[in-house]
Amino acid sequence: MGWPTLARRQVVLLGEQHDRPSHHRFQLASLAALHAHQPDLAIGLEMLPRESQPALDAWIAGDLDEADLLEQSQWYRYWGFDPELYLPLLRFARDQALPLKALNVTPELRRRLVEDGVSTLPPAMRHGIPEPVPATPPYRARLEASLEEHALELGGEGFGQGFDDDMIDGFVYAQQVWDMAMAHGLASLVEDGYLAVGLVGMGHASHGEGIDAQLESLGITAVASLLPLSADDASEAEAGLADAVFVVREDKQSEGPRLGVGVEASEDEPGLMVTEVAPDSPAHAVGLRVGDLILSFAGRGVAHPYELKALVSRILPGTQASITVTRDHQRQTLTVRFPIVTPGPDAERGDGTRPHQRPAVQQEQQQEQQQEQEQEKGQEHEPQE
Numbered sequence: 001m002g003w004p005t006l007a008r009r010q011v012v013l014l015g016e017q018h019d020r021p022s023h024h025r026f027q028l029a030s031l032a033a034l035h036a037h038q039p040d041l042a043i044g045l046e047m048l049p050r051e052s053q054p055a056l057d058a059w060i061a062g063d064l065d066e067a068d069l070l071e072q073s074q075w076y077r078y079w080g081f082d083p084e085l086y087l088p089l090l091r092f093a094r095d096q097a098l099p100l101k102a103l104n105v106t107p108e109l110r111r112r113l114v115e116d117g118v119s120t121l122p123p124a125m126r127h128g129i130p131e132p133v134p135a136t137p138p139y140r141a142r143l144e145a146s147l148e149e150h151a152l153e154l155g156g157e158g159f160g161q162g163f164d165d166d167m168i169d170g171f172v173y174a175q176q177v178w179d180m181a182m183a184h185g186l187a188s189l190v191e192d193g194y195l196a197v198g199l200v201g202m203g204h205a206s207h208g209e210g211i212d213a214q215l216e217s218l219g220i221t222a223v224a225s226l227l228p229l230s231a232d233d234a235s236e237a238e239a240g241l242a243d244a245v246f247v248v249r250e251d252k253q254s255e256g257p258r259l260g261v262g263v264e265a266s267e268d269e270p271g272l273m274v275t276e277v278a279p280d281s282p283a284h285a286v287g288l289r290v291g292d293l294i295l296s297f298a299g300r301g302v303a304h305p306y307e308l309k310a311l312v313s314r315i316l317p318g319t320q321a322s323i324t325v326t327r328d329h330q331r332q333t334l335t336v337r338f339p340i341v342t343p344g345p346d347a348e349r350g351d352g353t354r355p356h357q358r359p360a361v362q363q364e365q366q367q368e369q370q371q372e373q374e375q376e377k378g379q380e381h382e383p384q385e
Helices: 021-037 050-060 066-073 087-095 107-116 137-155 165-191 211-217 231-235 282-286 305-313 361-376
Strands: 011-016 041-049 100-104 195-201 223-229 244-247 261-265 272-277 293-297 320-327 330-337 381-383
Touching (some): 011 211, 021 041, 021 087, 021 195, 021 223, 041 165, 050 066, 050 100, 100 165, 107 165, 165 195, 223 231, 231 244, 261 305, 272 282, 282 330, 293 305
Parallel strands (some): 011 195, 011 223, 041 100, 223 244
Antiparallel strands (some): 320 330
16 A cells, blocks of 8 residues: 555544654654645644644744644644644645644533533534444553553552443443544545544554444444554564554653652733652752742743643753742742663663554553543643652
């Protein structure tokens, strides 16, 4: 299956594990190859809800710079991953004047759709998203397994075992709603005459059971899914995992620095309130305290926990950064030093300072479910440790 054949499909799904730079490089290369064969291409983004569409349109029109795009799309509210991972893709879309489509819905609407049922809400309130088709038995089994593994990851052995049927049904239905919301957005691009390319999590684009199944219910059957995998994972991939698997070279890097604070957005004034300080952390060493209000980091204002997390992750170990806080109504600027982290002996294999994460489908679904739970709580609290 070559690029000319893929470019004749109605929809192409490019999977990702959200925090992997190599996966986003795969997506960018794939977009360029598809666009070379099909100029009428539009890109669908799982990362943002429909409410962010005006900002995406203004970005493509050249009316926003990158900072304005992130602010007006509310990137840090809706998506917890560093925008630096995605900006090359967004720049490509703008440079080529390719439409960007926000495929998701807000956590608040998704919660209502799941709790009340999609068909109970007026079409205008749910952006016209239809009731999803039921999950196939294999898809349900994969989702149930991922739910149990996620519970084990959160609470240890025995935690979450014996989920009752209602809890499992709710979890599966939530995934179906998520799949249908994105399928519905991609279908609208197909109706407008575009090759719709979706940038989505691996779990939504695997085995033909996620977005693919919902697209089929909307009458769109010419769909291809492409997934990036490491060489080891590609050699062990199940039959039917995707239409094509691309082997990517994983980035050999240690885990980024940690500031060592828990923060939450302040309701009364700009900035982030410190709710906890980890012992023996850079934050502790510089004297940050619970109750401090962080106004800026490395010269940039912060208004959301994920924004601070993204800025910290870009700091090189062994360097320092300024952090401006208010304490007892007094503003002060501190200098935070980030120590060099010595990788373990197996760091290049992923067993040292950066935990190895196999890009398996179930793990991706676990990560997305964890993010879903965090978003539904409003992302109020985000510890850096």
